[in-house]
Amino acid sequence: xxxxxxxxxxxxxxxxxxxxxxxxxxxxxxxxxxxxxxxxxxxxxxxxxxxxxxxxxxxxxxxxxxxxxxxxxxxxxxxxxxxxxxxxxxxxxxxxxxxxxxxxxxxxxxxxxxxxxxxxxxxxxxxxxxxxxxxxxxxxxxxxxxxxxxxxxxxxxxxxxxxxxxxxxxxxxxxxxxxxxxxxxxxxxxxxxxxxxxxxxxxxxxxxxxxxxxxxxxxxxxxxxxxxxxxxxxxxxxxxxxxxxxxxxxxxxxxxxxxxxxxxxxxxxxxxxxxxxxxxxxxxxxxxxxxxxxxxxxxxxxxxxxxxxxxxxxxxxxxxxxxxxxxxxxxxxxxxxxxxxxxxxxxxxxxxxxxxxxxxxxxxxxxxxxxxxxxxxxxxxxxxxxxxxxxxxxxxxxxxxxxxxxxxxxxxxxxxxxxxxxxxxxxxxxxxxxxxxxxxxxxxxxxxxxxxxxxxxxxxxxxxxxxxxxxxxxxxxxxxxxxxxxxxxxxxxxxxxxxxxxxxxxxxxxxxxxxxxxxxxxxxxxxxxxxxxxxxxxxxxxxxxxxxxxxxxxxxxxxxxxxxxxxxxxxxxxxxxxxxxxxx
Numbered sequence: 001x002x003x004x005x006x007x008x009x010x011x012x013x014x015x016x017x018x019x020x021x022x023x024x025x026x027x028x029x030x031x032x033x034x035x036x037x038x039x040x041x042x043x044x045x046x047x048x049x050x051x052x053x054x055x056x057x058x059x060x061x062x063x064x065x066x067x068x069x070x071x072x073x074x075x076x077x078x079x080x081x082x083x084x085x086x087x088x089x090x091x092x093x094x095x096x097x098x099x100x101x102x103x104x105x106x107x108x109x110x111x112x113x114x115x116x117x118x119x120x121x122x123x124x125x126x127x128x129x130x131x132x133x134x135x136x137x138x139x140x141x142x143x144x145x146x147x148x149x150x151x152x153x154x155x156x157x158x159x160x161x162x163x164x165x166x167x168x169x170x171x172x173x174x175x176x177x178x179x180x181x182x183x184x185x186x187x188x189x190x191x192x193x194x195x196x197x198x199x200x201x202x203x204x205x206x207x208x209x210x211x212x213x214x215x216x217x218x219x220x221x222x223x224x225x226x227x228x229x230x231x232x233x234x235x236x237x238x239x240x241x242x243x244x245x246x247x248x249x250x251x252x253x254x255x256x257x258x259x260x261x262x263x264x265x266x267x268x269x270x271x272x273x274x275x276x277x278x279x280x281x282x283x284x285x286x287x288x289x290x291x292x293x294x295x296x297x298x299x300x301x302x303x304x305x306x307x308x309x310x311x312x313x314x315x316x317x318x319x320x321x322x323x324x325x326x327x328x329x330x331x332x333x334x335x336x337x338x339x340x341x342x343x344x345x346x347x348x349x350x351x352x353x354x355x356x357x358x359x360x361x362x363x364x365x366x367x368x369x370x371x372x373x374x375x376x377x378x379x380x381x382x383x384x385x386x387x388x389x390x391x392x393x394x395x396x397x398x399x400x401x402x403x404x405x406x407x408x409x410x411x412x413x414x415x416x417x418x419x420x421x422x423x424x425x426x427x428x429x430x431x432x433x434x435x436x437x438x439x440x441x442x443x444x445x446x447x448x449x450x451x452x453x454x455x456x457x458x459x460x461x462x463x464x465x466x467x468x469x470x471x472x473x474x475x476x477x478x479x480x481x482x483x484x485x486x487x488x489x490x491x492x493x494x495x496x497x498x499x500x501x502x503x504x505x506x507x508x509x510x511x512x513x514x515x516x517x518x519x520x521x522x523x524x525x526x527x528x529x530x531x532x533x534x535x536x537x538x539x540x541x542x543x544x545x546x547x548x549x550x551x552x553x554x555x556x557x558x559x560x561x562x563x564x565x566x567x568x569x570x571x572x573x574x575x576x577x578x579x580x581x582x583x584x
Contacts, residue, residue: 006053010060013050014289015282017043022285031134033347034380036285037372040292047297057290063238064287066256067280068348070237072129072158073260074273083424084152086417087335091325092156095343098321099125099313106309115175116364119357122164123371124313126157128347130284131379135342135386145421146338153339158257161349165251166198168356177362201248202258205240209262217268221463222541226456230275236263237276253352268463291351291372299369306366310374315344315381330413334393341389345378346371446508447488449555461545465535470494470528477526483515485536492532497525504529516542517557 021035021042043052081088103121104114112120132154133142141147172178213236220232237259244255263269300307319340326336354371357363396402440458444451450458465488470476476487476494488510496503496511505511515522516539537545546553 007056009050010052010056011286014039014043014052014057014286018285018289029383030380031131031383033131033134033288034376036288037292037295037376037379040289041295041297042292043289044293044295046295052293054290054293057286057293060283061287061290062252064283064285064290065348065352066238066241066252067276067283068130068287069253069256070241070260070276071273071280073257073262074264074269074276075260079424079427080148081152081155083420084149084417086413086420087149087326087329087331087339088152088156090329091322091339092153093160094325095318095321096122096125096157096160099318102313102317102321106313110306112364112367113176115172115177115362116357116367118175119168119353119362120367120371122161122168123350123353123357123367124310124346124374125318126161126349126353127154127318127343127345128349128375128379129154129158131345131347131382132342135382139386139390145418146335148421149335149417150339150342154342158349161353162254162257164353165254165356166195168353168362169360170195172360172362175362177357177360197248198254201244201255205244205258205262209240209258213259213262214268217263217272218463221268221271222460226275229271230279233263233272233276234279287348294368295372295376296369299366299373303366303370306370307373307377310370311377314346314374314378315385319344319385331417332411332414334396335414337389337392341382341385344385345382346375347379350375447510449552452551453549457549462535464537464541464545466538468534468536470532470534472528472530474528475525476528476532476534477512477522477524479522479525481522483512483520483522483539485538486510486512486516486542487526488535488537490533490535493529494532495527495529497527513542513556 017039018036021039022032023035025035025038026032041047043050045051045054100118100121103124104117107117107120108114129151132150136142136147136150142151217229217232217236220229223229237256240259240262241252241255244258245252263272322340322343323333323336326339327333350371351368354363354368358365358368440455440462443458443462444453450461453461466485468487470492479497489505489507491507493504493506494511496505511526512522514520546556
């Protein structure tokens with residue numbers, strides 16, 4: 001039987017070439033992404049030797065786009081965006097508008113139409129979030145103020161490009177491209193229908209999604225199967241992207257982005273991001289390889305002036321615009337230098353927009369080659385640009401006169417921005433602390449009972465925990481009530497009302513397990529003595545966990561019997577030696 005191995009060959013050779021060239025360019029200080037693009041060029045139809053199936057590569061690239069946008073959505077934070085709103089919102093929007101106008105004007109001097117120029121300008125106006133994050137991680141600057149401003153700026157750019165992905169098809173006809181068919185309806189009807197679908201999709205995603213998707217992931221996480229959890233994460237991301245495309249007519253990229261946004265507020269978002277990261281990285285590599293396959297290197301010889309113009313707009317034009325906007329908004333020059341250096345490259349959204357433009361006949365084929373050439377050059381040189389910005393910032397700070405001259409005008413706005421960033425960081429920490437119970441390591445430190453569990457088994461147990469809190473004087477357990485949960489004390493102190501005893505339990509202690517083991521009603525009152533936080537296991541999860549781990553069940557049963565006997569002894573002969581009793 002004959003087997004078609006085109007897909008296997010594409011994946012195997014693509015990964016191998018991407019690894020070899022990515023490793024090679026990283027050794028000379030360049031981002032591995034450059035190697036991925038170069039491997040695509042070598043595998044494409046414009047280079048001799050093995051030629052991969054470009055159509056199949058395009059479909060794999062579509063999966064890569066969805067996973068990339070899903071990852072962007074998972075890391076999206078409204079709080080972080082609002083913290084830098086003073087500079088990111090007006091700055092990114094202004095820079096996109098000016099850069100798009102510059103790109104359109106440049107393209108029209110080449111004889112392109114206005115619509116083609118707009119798509120080219122949009123493609124060149126947006127920087128790569130992937131490239132920026134990789135650069136910031138290498139410089140350990142993700143959490144710095146300048147890094148957070150740059151990331152916020154690019155988040156606004158990403159959101160603007162998501163809108164552009166919706167509007168370009170709607171305006172294709174008006175811009176001189178291939179119009180979408182809507183029964184002969186005019187532009188207003190087409191745009192209205194498109195926006196109505198978009199609003200409906202966003203509304204359903206942000207209202208129904210946060211109630212359903214995190215709950216679904218939590219239920220899957222409780223099974224303890226890493227494979228099921230990873231599968232559920234991918235099903236949510238890719239499934240919502242495909243469903244959004246079929247039902248609402250939005251792009252795969254937009255659907256995947258909102259799938260990530262829906263899950264970003266879940267306490268399991270970090271786990272979802274971690275588990276999906278290997279596939280996200282793998283398909284992202286294939287995305288850049290497939291983009292490289294479309295590049296015709298001969299454009300460097302056929303249109304050298306156009307290539308230089310594109311590179312100049314990306315690395316000089318956009319940077320100068322960004323610096324000017326930052327200074328006009330009243331922020332220091334140092335902030336403008338870092339932001340402008342971060343924007344001096346293009347990446348994934350540029351390729352997506354260019355592909356969309358070609359599909360709607362809003363960009364000639366050589367336009368993609370020019371964008372790809374600009375991406376290769378700008379990504380290759382971006383580490384040098386960032387290093388130059390760092391040196392310029394150090395030069396400004398080295399002289400009190402220069403620092404006073406260039407920084408004092410923006411000091412007030414910079415101080416307000418820093419205060420917003422600090423407040424956002426505190427809110428994020430408080431939100432994380434409110435949802436947090438124990439880490440797997442802390443669980444064992446506080447409760448040696450779980451020392452025999454593996455790290456993954458402890459993670460599953462922690463997922464079963466539900467956080468609860470109590471104020472001073474609040475009755476947590478009432479004697480005679482039906483047993484509903486076991487309590488682990490994370491913070492605070494409680495009093496256990498065993499007759500004749502004054503028992504107090506603090507962090508690291510637990511109570512409520514005896515009634516769950518015996519099936520009897522609560523044998524004592526438990527009252528909060530100060531502000532308390534608990535991690536609780538409900539009765540069903542408690543029984544499920546004990547059934548899954550018989551050794552722990554036997555140990556807890558033994559402890560429950562010991563404590564029951566101690567409680568009976570304390571009732572008959574109360575004394576000071578029984579202060580370690582547990583409540584049932």
